[in-house]
Amino acid sequence: MKLRIWIPTIAVSLALSLSAAAQDMPRFRWENFTIANGLPDNHVFCVLVDGNRIWAGTENGLGLYEGGAWKTLRPADGLAHQAVLSLALDKRTGDVWAGTMGGLSHISAGRIDTFTQLNSGLSNDIVYGVGIQGDFVWTATAAGASRLNTRTNQWALFNERNTPMSEIWTYAVSPAADKVYYAVWGGGVLEYDVATERWKDYNDPDGETEMVLMKDQGLIHEITTSVSYVDKILWVATYFGASRYDGRYWHNFLQKDSGLPSNFLNQIKGVDATRAWFSTDKGLAYYDGTNWAVYRPALDTHKPEMLVRDAEGKVTNVAVATAPAHNYILGVDFQGNDLWVATARGLSHGIRQTISESGGTGAPPVQAHP
DSSP, rough: OOOHHHHHHHHHHHHHHHHHHHHOOOOOEEEEGGGTTTTOOOOOEEEETTTTEEEEETTTTEEEEETEEHHHHHEEOSSSSOOOOEEEETTTEEEEEEEETTTEEEETTEEEEEOTTTSSSOOOSEEEEEEHHHHHHHEEEEEEEEEEEEETEEEEEETTTSSSSOOOOOEEEEEEEEEEEEEEETEEEEEETTTEEEEEEEEEEOOOSSSSSSSTTSSSBBBBEEEETTTTEEEEEEEEEEEEOOOEEEEOOOOOSOOOOOOEEEEEEEESSSOEEETTTTTTEEEESEEEEEEEEEEEOOOEEEEETTTTTEEEEEEOOOOOSSSSSEEEETTTTTEEEEEETTTEEEEEEOTTTTSSOOOOSEEEEO
């Protein structure tokens, strides 16, 4: 009799310990948008939350989701180019800035003004990244960085002639009050100090192009794709892993020793000094400073999947009913506790759920494996 009681007690205790990390991870009910329900194109490069409005930069126009319906802006409406690569919101004015394959477009009160190499000081018409810092609009282009002073309409150009930029293919920008960071594709990270107006570069210390020899000695790789500067912490995405820099020490993340589903990252988005979201080619990953979660259609069955990895490296498969539109993730933005996710096959809205709303009651996870 004792044996029959003892065995289930052990099983429940073990299962509960396995599910502890999983219960702390955010869960979402995903709803997906494609061209079938109004999205301009299924290939979504970027997404921007603007209060109750959602902007989606796609391969065939800029989509605006408002009041349950989609509206599309294209060159015929004044947009610089139909392929929209980056978006930024000026929270002071409500204006939206769109970086495209053909210039930078400024959307204000229904009017669209476009800046190109021919009519402004924009470095290049291919604008991979855009960010707002007070009166300044910073852009990352295929031929260096540009900064527009919206108060004076003056432009400043930054390239290999006036910065330590070894490559001029700037891929992303993250401006803040004290620093501005650039992801330089093939050239590491560039830092601009606002107080001193000086530039500094960060590079991969081992100089390897295909592997990481020195794990936490500096930036994990030169081929950077995204930067996110929040709470004095710099998060960096590369094609060979991710990095976190606190101004003194580097901590790097690789698939083999973290919860990253892949070392190939398209974007990184910091929440604060300890938490961040990682957009990879094999799913969307979240890191809370200790544990990891991955959200995606399973790579083999394509069924909805949520994986949680705890500090000891134990991976738990959490039962979920929905997933982002595709596992190739290009970017995320936050709407309160919700997420909006740009993928290669549509735009996804992750609606934050409680355990009870997601179908659980604090019960053990469906599956766990080391």
